[in-house]
Amino acid sequence: MWGGWGQFSRHVTHSSVMSMPTFPSKKTLAPAAATLPREIKVLVAAAFLIAIGFGIVAPILPQFAQSFDVSVTAAAVVVSVFALTRLVFAPLSGWLVERMGERRTYILGILIVGASSAACAFAQDYWQLLIYRGLGGIGSTMFTVAAMGLLIRLAPPTARGRVSSLYSGSFLLGNIAGPAVGGLLAGFGMQLPFLVYAAALALVALLVATQLPAIKSDGGRSVARAGGAAAGAGSGGSGAAKKTVLPLREALGLPAYRAVLTSGFANGWSAFGIRMALVPLFATAALGAGPEVAGISLAVFAIGTGVALTFSGKLADTWGRKPMILSGLAVNGIAMGVLGFTGNEFWFFLVSAIAGLGSGLMGPAQQATVADVIGNERSGGKVLATFQMSSDLGAIIGPIAAGFLVDAFSYGPAFLMATAVALVSFLFWLPAKDPHP
Template identity: 85%
Template sequence: MRMISSPSPNSAKPAPVKLPREIKVLVAAAFMIAIGFGIVAPVLPQFAQSFDVSVTAAAVVVSAFAFTRLVFAPLSGWLVERMGERRTYIVGILIVAVSSAACAFAQNYWQLLVYRGLGGIGSTMFTVAAMGLLIRLAPPLARGRVSSLYSGSFLLGNIAGPAVGGLLAGLGLHLPFLVYAAALVLVAVLVATMLPAVVPSHARRAAAKEVLPLRTALVLPAYRAVLTSGFANGWSAFGIRMALVPLFATAALGAGPEVAGISLAVFAIGTGVALTFSGRLTDTWGRKPMILAGLAVNGLAMGALGFTGTEFWFFLVSAIAGLGSGLMGPAQQATVADIIGNERSGGKVLATFQMSSDLGAIIGPIAAGFLVDAFSYGPAFLMATAVALISFLFWLPAKDTKQDPAVLH
């Protein structure tokens, strides 16, 4: 296996690296996708309940998207290796667009469930393909910064989207789905026209399409470790935060739904603050220190969240938890990028990393709900701390893929 070139830790600080235009196109596309997803998110449960189904059934519609993302992630990795990142990205975006438009015209609950689930297939396709494109196009010395920019654009879209969706919902529950579909078609056109098949000079040799097998990546301690931290972040940031925090705000704090909404926004703000500097620190300090710091901060904060007794501490600890998530995010993606390198395709490697996060997001709420029913909210939130600690232990013996590139061959 080829060794990925990387600067020595003792070398002089490199000059700022200029990012290719293609990276900016992907960042803009990510914002449009996220704001569209945010437009649909607050409307989907209400639309499902308009078919006279239970709250549980409405929640299943939300989970169906994540479930199909998880199940079809291996197929997405295979498609990236066969079709290429750019084509897989465009096809995936169009599948989600068609799925969203179909949801708007669903005549019953089961049609809505199927259409929304099909959208998850396209979602995992463009997610894995986007990660592959970022790895191929990002200069090796700016991988952390690129990951931070991309994650930040998604975050901003997720913050702005629900506000727009709430306004559109006043005009009818069908309209947000059609707006989302139109936004995705625009993204497909943007990528098809502004992201040509030709790649920048530093990644041009990747046209040979050497594929990094998953079994080869799994031999590396750093890759196994990043799978555990991806699982831990999915468990905390996408699972527990979305499923348990709103319930805790109502049941334990006696607060209304607006407090739960504010806590989610505060978490996102904490993540956004961290993303303003975590990408650059990932490129200078290394991947491992940032991931360890993120696991520690997020894990401890999520554990403490279940013991907060006032809204002030609830908001403050939520912000700290979000900060931890933002610290480790760019470093995780940069680690995977180091392992694959600019000269190879690693669809299955990327898909497996994506699956680790999705799996955490699915299992986390289920396990937490069981602990709440059996005990209380405290143990449920502490479980997130335990998961982060396990990942922390996996990372301790792993070598930093930036500071010690010899681990990659």
């Protein structure tokens, strides 16, 4: 982690004795930045379009559910059901990737989510909305697992944090614009954002189908024929030795993997659960604001995360994974606990931005940790799916538990639960060894 500085200091100490001191080259201090394959850039562009559509729907969904005269808990369930189906169908997604290949699984998953979104726009009652939204989770887990597998295999080992930041950053840019646009579109009817989301996903499917032909499935492993060597390729990407499979039991034996499952759960609880289900309702009920403020709050959270992503991925590749995850858990956990006690829009936006900053600090390091555990030379479908399931489980339980606390007490205790969950993960990470290579 501090090897570059150690080499530098030892060199200077030695040079002080010599009559003509020399200084280390840049190669001595740090490895050269790895060139990213073209396929990663295509996936990043697709992620941006997905995020715009998702951000448009996010601030509208809980309020659309409440338009059917249901409780806060029932409205939160509509958010959670998406994560529930992702959780249930995650193992199936790994199997589909092995049978169909990453590219086809990705495209099919995107089309399923698009059809689900379009159906939500025409839901006639709460139960139809619940079913349609839940079906979208099946497609979501398909393209998520496929994309994670591609990114891990294509990313150079020395740039895993940077690739994760780039991919996550594309989502954040979409999330910055999406909620604000969604709040404005809601003025024309709550159905319109769902139709715009479906159109964005159709565009993503077209982009991947036409611009990602260089990835092909070869017995469950990905081979890049152009734009850089695929991860694990033996010679320039022209071929690849058959990859061994990392058993889930072996991964669970590593403290770092067990710890990243807890931080994934905490991030799912906070960033994908509480933020999406409770923050829009809090803006309306506690602050007396409309959909526009709810959308801006989600965008502000995304801005905070985006700011962190500009440096957190690089720091995860230099300082290590553990320091970034610990700092992210602390910042996000404390901010989410404070959020429920904000009394005006200024503090609401400011604390939302700080919470987003914490999420951005740990996000790239978490994904890089999973990549370190699997490695470029192995396949880890079940390991990937389990990590995704940990985040989805947090996104499922978080909104339901928070909705129950709101109905029984108030918003303050509901947001404090996110702080408690982050603290538990923090304690899991303390004794874990940093997996940074």
